[in-house]
Amino acid sequence: MISKRIEQIAFSSTVKVNQKARELRAQGVDILDLSAGEPDFNTPEYIKLAAKQAIDNDFTRYTAVAGLPEVRQVIADYLRTSYRIDYSIDEIIISNGVKHALYNLFMALLDPGDEVIIPAPYWVSYPEQVKLAGGIPVFVDTDESKDFLLTPENLESAITAGSKALVLCNPSNPTGTMYEEEQLRPLAEICVRHNIMIISDEIYSRLVYNGHHFISIAALSDRIKKYSVVLNGVSKTFAMTGWRIGFAAGPRDLIAAMGKVQSHNSSNSCTVSQMATKTALSQESKELSEMCLHFENRGKYLMERLAEMPGIECVRPMGGFSAFPKVRAWFGKQVDRNTIENSMQFVEFLIEKARVAVVPGDAFGKDGYIRISFATSMDVIERAMDRMAQALKELN
Ligand SMILES: Cc1ncc(COP(=O)(O)O)c(C=O)c1O
Incomplete structure (x- = not known):
């Protein structure tokens, strides 16, 4: 009874x-959760x-349908002052939410059949949403030595006559x-030359630290802005995940078409x-800078602890609240007579032996x-790192 369209969509x-x-928690096991989004x-x-x-x-x-004009005006002001991009x-x-946008x-x-280039690792919903819309996700693997960033050469090699858009999560x-x-x-420049729309998911762009400064792709030039749709929201920036507000800014005809879908x-x-968002975006928020400081300190601490663990390498995060360490060196080790062969099995080992929950890399295509x-x-991060270090010692 279920449509083919939905059958091709993966459960994460x-x-x-x-x-x-x-x-395990229901059985009374105390699990430390480092999987939250x-x-x-x-x-x-x-x-x-x-x-x-x-x-x-x-x-x-x-x-x-597109939202109260006074709230959209506040969003336009926010994009101008925080990102130097002008939208009416x-x-x-x-x-x-950005997910809906x-x-x-x-x-x-x-x-149908349009290709969307998605650098891997990617946020879980991009490929499934592309498929739901009848498109084809085209994955481009990125390299840890280049901070997992898409390079111009990799982008060029993925472009075909069917390429319609590129998704950047930045x-x-x-x-x-x-x-x-x-x-x-x-x-x-490559996208403009090939007539490819740039979908720039900037939901973590205010949570940037370690001395880094964010620049939106749409702020680079007027020509690039014409080929860009910028997505942002309040979920992560203002700790408002449950309020479900995200927004998109881009070429008028495309935004109108999105309005048609949304209607x-x-x-x-x-x-x-929407009214809460109006206040969130129009005031200086000391809470936001405090939250950034917490993420910066926690990220720094996490990196220190991971660096002490054998067989774990991690690129330092510049923003957001997640890190993506490599654990491949542990593949081939035996746990209760089972061999760890992939990141899902490594995650199962962490849950069972360290009682720490994280997300396997293959959920993100890596x-x-x-x-x-x-x-x-x-406190939770400290205890989780203690447990993870001990479990790895026992696995060695
Ligand atoms: C990269 C990225 N984009 C979009 C979203 C969705 O956010 P929203 O709550 O605005 O739908 C998330 C949430 O996890 C995310 O990580």
Whole structure:
């Protein structure tokens, strides 16, 4: 009964890990969870207050499909001041999170068989959303020695007559690495030359540290901006994952087409959340800088601990709240007479022997690695690293 379209969509292997961790927890085993994809902080009080006021002021009805003009204006101002990109409000659409905006974008952009270039490791939903929209994901492997960043040569080699778009996750989930201007510009020039749309997922771009500065691809030139759609939101930046607000900014006709899709799959995003977003984006947030500092310190600590572990190598994250260490050196080792042969089996070993939950690299299209989230307290990270170090010692 299930459509072919849905049958080709994969369940993420994160589900498998979560299930295993949940089963053990139900048996009373204390599992330390480093698999989370959301900040462990609460939404700041001033944003919650804005939502309460919105309800009291009866902002409880449908809005324009693309979102309230006053909120889109605040988003336009935010993109101008924080990223130096100029958009008018008809070049902006507010959706139910970046995930929803991306879905609408692929539906609006792709014809059956269109190819979308996705550098691996990638965020889990890109390939499945491309397939849902009838497109073909074309994966380009990236190299740890180049911070997992797509190179111009790799991009050129993936381009065919069917290439329609390139997805860049900047800074990246899962690796935490980021493109600087000199790495972005040649990629953008190639896309413009080949008439390829650049889909720039910048959801982690305010959570940047270790002295790095983010630059949006759309800020590079007016010509590049015409070929770019920028996606961003409040989920990660303001610890608002449950409010479901993301937005896209790009060429007017494409944003209008996304609006057409959205008018049939959800209409406007939650009116109360839109008003909370208006406040979040229009005020300086000390909570945001505090959160960044926590992520920076936790990331630094995690890197120190991983560096002490034999057979583990990790590229230092520049933003976001995850790191992507290589664990391949442990493949071939025996655990209870079973050989570890891939990152999923390494993750199972960590759950069983260290009681630590992380995500296997193959969920992100790169076996031999694991994703460790540091969106959890320093205490949990410390204890998890102690346990992981001990389990590896016993495996040796
Ligand atoms: C790279 C990336 N893009 C998009 C999203 C979706 O975010 P939102 O909560 O805005 O839908 C996530 C969430 O995990 C993400 O990691």
